[in-house]
Amino acid sequence: MIDKRLFKLPGIKPLFKMLAGLTVLQAFMILFQAIFLAKVLVLSWQRKGLSQLGWLAGAFFLAFLGRHGLTWIKNRLLDRYATKTTEDLRQKLLAQVYTTGAAMIAQKGSGNIVTNALDGMDEVNNYFNLILSKFMNMMIIPWILLVYIFWQNLTSGIVLVLVFPIIILFMIILGYAAKDKASSQYAEYVVLSNHFLDALRGLTTLKMLGLSKEYTHNIYQVSENYRKKTLSTLRIAILSTFALDWFTTLSIAILAVFLGLALMNGTLPLYPALVTLILAPEYFLPLRDFASDYHATLNGKNAFQQTLDILTIPTVTDRTLLPAFTWNEQSRLTIQHLNFQYDNTTDQVNLKDLNLTLQGYERVAIIGQSGAGKSTLLEALSGFVIPQTGNIQLNGHQLPHLAQDQWQQQFTYLPQKPYLFSDTIANNIRFYQPTASNEEVQQATEQAGLAKFIATLPQGLQTRVGEAGRGISGGQAQRIMLARAFLVQQRHILIFDEPTAHLDIETEYALKKTMMQLFKHHLVLFATHRLHWLEQMDYVLVLDNGKIAEQGPVKQLLQKQHGPFFELTSHMRGVN
Numbered sequence: 001m002i003d004k005r006l007f008k009l010p011g012i013k014p015l016f017k018m019l020a021g022l023t024v025l026q027a028f029m030i031l032f033q034a035i036f037l038a039k040v041l042v043l044s045w046q047r048k049g050l051s052q053l054g055w056l057a058g059a060f061f062l063a064f065l066g067r068h069g070l071t072w073i074k075n076r077l078l079d080r081y082a083t084k085t086t087e088d089l090r091q092k093l094l095a096q097v098y099t100t101g102a103a104m105i106a107q108k109g110s111g112n113i114v115t116n117a118l119d120g121m122d123e124v125n126n127y128f129n130l131i132l133s134k135f136m137n138m139m140i141i142p143w144i145l146l147v148y149i150f151w152q153n154l155t156s157g158i159v160l161v162l163v164f165p166i167i168i169l170f171m172i173i174l175g176y177a178a179k180d181k182a183s184s185q186y187a188e189y190v191v192l193s194n195h196f197l198d199a200l201r202g203l204t205t206l207k208m209l210g211l212s213k214e215y216t217h218n219i220y221q222v223s224e225n226y227r228k229k230t231l232s233t234l235r236i237a238i239l240s241t242f243a244l245d246w247f248t249t250l251s252i253a254i255l256a257v258f259l260g261l262a263l264m265n266g267t268l269p270l271y272p273a274l275v276t277l278i279l280a281p282e283y284f285l286p287l288r289d290f291a292s293d294y295h296a297t298l299n300g301k302n303a304f305q306q307t308l309d310i311l312t313i314p315t316v317t318d319r320t321l322l323p324a325f326t327w328n329e330q331s332r333l334t335i336q337h338l339n340f341q342y343d344n345t346t347d348q349v350n351l352k353d354l355n356l357t358l359q360g361y362e363r364v365a366i367i368g369q370s371g372a373g374k375s376t377l378l379e380a381l382s383g384f385v386i387p388q389t390g391n392i393q394l395n396g397h398q399l400p401h402l403a404q405d406q407w408q409q410q411f412t413y414l415p416q417k418p419y420l421f422s423d424t425i426a427n428n429i430r431f432y433q434p435t436a437s438n439e440e441v442q443q444a445t446e447q448a449g450l451a452k453f454i455a456t457l458p459q460g461l462q463t464r465v466g467e468a469g470r471g472i473s474g475g476q477a478q479r480i481m482l483a484r485a486f487l488v489q490q491r492h493i494l495i496f497d498e499p500t501a502h503l504d505i506e507t508e509y510a511l512k513k514t515m516m517q518l519f520k521h522h523l524v525l526f527a528t529h530r531l532h533w534l535e536q537m538d539y540v541l542v543l544d545n546g547k548i549a550e551q552g553p554v555k556q557l558l559q560k561q562h563g564p565f566f567e568l569t570s571h572m573r574g575v576n
């Protein structure tokens, strides 16, 4: 129920102690309130004068004020702490997203991260409230009241002590059922968020393919699943609240009957009977409060755990091992026995024992079936994912990984799924070169085959794209990315992950000529499914199931009539 990591949050221990102190004080206020009320009632029953009743009624009123005043103080302390802590957690989560980078987002899902940073944090706020206030009330108040009840009336004390564990047991049973339901409800919520965001992002593509209507059904289905999971959690929550209320009310009623009988038999004076009866609902109240909110805050616990899980993903710190350099014809990157796995808990190794050398301005094609590991290799070479093991040497410098500032400043990366920032087309093109002039940007758009498209836009290069702007097709986005590469002068490495995947073959051929110009004086790493690019490449890596199945100069491999390269290219050409 309580995530132990909660107690590691900054400032929580002093707050916990302060709240515990206030709760003890509050328990005494509740006790005094009951004592004075019972005394007032007993004296009224004995028809005592107002002079005797007055100070008791005043004391009752003070205890009442004290009790609620303490609740107000506790809530204020808690609110202030919860708001500050969730705000800090949100900031840390966003900072972690920036430092761990795109690979972590791909793994966790952007929708999941957005949900966590927005709604999730509100849920965490509720979770703090449950644990730091309601749980604490439950652990302190009933026991102080019970000591007094025992002192006044042993039998009532025993009844109340016996009922408590039964209720707790009952809560645990229902709690377990609710926990599973809430976890699967939260998981479904994450699926829904990721799905919804993916659908929004892919809307243009879905429309282009005429699949947007069909996809509505898909979203409906995911929302339906979430609705069903929510209702099944609510069903348990309502059932347990009902059962708990019923059980505690019944216990109080039984106690009242016993007290009434004892009063009638004359075995118990009026005061202990009255004070016990007033205290009995107060004894159960913290438990009921806790139980009624428990289910609602399970999501808070899930969100809290998810946030901490993201925050504890190790971040790369040694980013500056490489001195300043510029990749040139003599540069050399050697990789030996590199292994990488996205998920350590599974057997799937995504890059297995890779050995390769990249040097100078060679053009390297990376080919392989879908899922062979081309993108993963490019991500490892770009330093966006960190290999678990491997020997990396760059110009003689031994490195643990390629997430090195100096290395990352050497290349232009064109991902398979282009992402455009919510900004103008011109600024999206200026990504690597923010100071580029309008003329330079214009020239880059022409080289990337974008000029015609831009001419159709009323605001031209100043048209806003991305989430808050005009929707554009995958091919147009890819050409905007390509324009970045044309614009930047001082980066001598091009890492392209299927840069023409979204383009039709005519556009691709039209662009090929200018792209070949760009490839001059660059180390080119080019993942592709289209074989015609091989003619323009010097070297090829054939990937199969995370391994380099074959590598060598293109001309040499093209002459071989057997082996992985021959088989893959025959298969891709449709020759069996």
Ligand SMILES: Nc1ncnc2c1ncn2[C@@H]1O[C@H](COP(=O)(O)OP(=O)(O)OP(=O)(O)O)[C@@H](O)[C@H]1O
Residues within 6 Å of the ligand: 103, 106, 107, 342, 343, 350, 368, 369, 370, 371, 372, 373, 374, 375, 376, 377, 416
């Ligand atoms: N973010 C991720 N988390 C977990 N597994 C992943 C992730 N990205 C890729 N994988 C897995 O790694 C393996 C290699 O995927 P990768 O995208 O590198 O292949 P690819 O050769 O580029 O495929 P394609 O040609 O379809 O783009 C696949 O089994 C894939 O499921």
